[in-house]
Amino acid sequence: MASDNTRLLPSERQQRIKQLVLAQGSIRVAELAEQFGVSEMTIRRDFELLEEEGHLERTFGGAVASEQTAFETSYTVRLSKHKPEKMAIAAYAASLIQDGDSIALDASTTCLALARELAKRPLTLITNSLDCAIELRASPAKILLTGGYLRQVSGSFAGPLAIKALQEFRVDHCFVSAKGISLEDGLMDSDADEVEVKRVMLAAAAKKTALVDSSKFDKRALVRICGIAEVDLMISDTYLSADWQRRLKTAQIPHYLVELSS
Amino acid sequence: MASDNTRLLPSERQQRIKQLVLAQGSIRVAELAEQFGVSEMTIRRDFELLEEEGHLERTFGGAVASEQTAFETSYTVRLSKHKPEKMAIAAYAASLIQDGDSIALDASTTCLALARELAKRPLTLITNSLDCAIELRASPAKILLTGGYLRQVSGSFAGPLAIKALQEFRVDHCFVSAKGISLEDGLMDSDADEVEVKRVMLAAAAKKTALVDSSKFDKRALVRICGIAEVDLMISDTYLSADWQRRLKTAQIPHYLVELSS
DNA sequence: GATTGTATGAGCAAGATTGAGCAAGCTTAT
DNA sequence: ATAAGCTTGCTCAATCTTGCTCATACAATC
DSSP: OOOOTTOOOHHHHHHHHHHHHHHHSEEEHHHHHHHHTOOHHHHHHHHHHHHHTTSEEEETTEEEEHHHHHHHSOHHHHHHTTHHHHHHHHHHHHHTOOTTOEEEEOSSHHHHHHHHHHTTSOOEEEEOBHHHHHHTTTOSSEEEEOOEEEETTTTEEESHHHHHHHHTOOEEEEEEOOSEEETTTEEEESOHHHHHHHHHHHHTEEEEEEEOOGGGBTOOOSEEEEOGGGSSEEEEETTSOHHHHHHHHHTTOOEEEEOOOO | OOOOTTSOOHHHHHHHHHHHHHHHSEEEHHHHHHHHTOOHHHHHHHHHHHHHTTSEEEETTEEEESHHHHHHHHHHHHHOTTHHHHHHHHHHHHHTOOTTOEEEEOSSHHHHHHHHHHTTSOOEEEESBHHHHHHTTTOSSEEEEOOEEEETTTTEEESHHHHHHHTTOOEEEEEEOOSEEETTTEEEESOHHHHHHHHHHHHTEEEEEEEOOGGGBTOOOSEEEEOGGGSSEEEEETTSOHHHHHHHHHTTOOEEEEOOOO
């Protein structure tokens, strides 16, 4: 391989890929390989890295910007991804809740699944999720919405209004999800405003529970929500790698892994 | 199968199909096959995927939007009483609004019709209506929700949270509806909490407009919102009795009656 | 100078996507 | 009701994409 002067450093190339995919919304492997004068294999390896860092999502033949994907895929899709895991996690979470409790739910598909489980029970629910509100519309529970500006991507409300509203409350349970999770960086998500909401929710709760299906582990996202030890319980599923199961045990993180029947 | 650069990635194609079916409500297999330059079989397989994800429902020869349809029907049902009047009133109200304005909308079916008119314009909208939020979910407008406790009957948010949130804002226009209206008692509605929200909304607005179709006149309700002279403009329709039209003129109430074409 | 680590590309097998042909099912018009 | 014309789902083969493994090139370190 000639030390070609025109060739970019790997990190430069990845930087450019990031920009391109953000600018165009999507891009194909072959196109990039030609443009940078490298093999498709190299581009694929770049994609792998950028996907782990949460900058894009790979698709067959190329990649799409991750934000865009979130936008294109309304909540039905996101729920269908790892749906059984999320439903099982939600069912277990629901079993921990006593009638009469007050619960805070964030704007995630996992919490949406939980909201469904809780819809028929006498509870007080507070959320910043439009989808949860829709789901709970006919529920006997007392529903509180935080308010705030509407984030179309996720159908959530965030911003100062949401924060102020949440600061008025103290709840028994808080359930939050995350885009990614790692031992060092804890729970992470992609939007700063939404993370802020999650933080205030957690601060307002006597018992803090993280709902993170196994697909979230070792994924990264831009903004840190909180350390892995700052929640009282973490609920995931048994698809979690043996490696991670050992790590959680060693680090003495209180956790429960739901069994998947299928 | 040539690696045609003009051909879209599978995920891109599916994304476009999603948008198209949402925009048009329905679409045909043959049409899409031609447009994307792929076989009908491919489009069918895309449909299968998108149906599983809940984005559309397949029909013989094509597909129709699913989620959207569900929302639209619930919206249409509740709007069905005096629908033409409300739509005409909403259309006229929308014509009074400049791009860039900030608007407050209450939780009424008339304002829901107005929200629909405004969905594609660059505005700032603040509301306490769940249905408006749903309707405006994909809008380019900046959407603010007041928050509060959910009133299941009307799909509105009210209570201290809603009031506090609204007190933070000053808007250019405020549109409110009412259950009933009379000369002496002004605008009336049935729930005290919701009326409180309407009052604060009106107080926050430079221009206050009442949207009351002719069926509301001479009806009464428990709680008084405000006097008939306290709004800057009242919009109704020409089905309003001649008697009332005379009274409005005599009392010098600024008003506009929309013409109904049918 | 030898070694170690990283980045890259080529070859290959496995998997995914696509289009064509064909039998069966649905719509429509008679 | 019947027939004609579409539409659909199935299967198979062709093509493309992907991930894996291994070999090579370059840089840094001892």
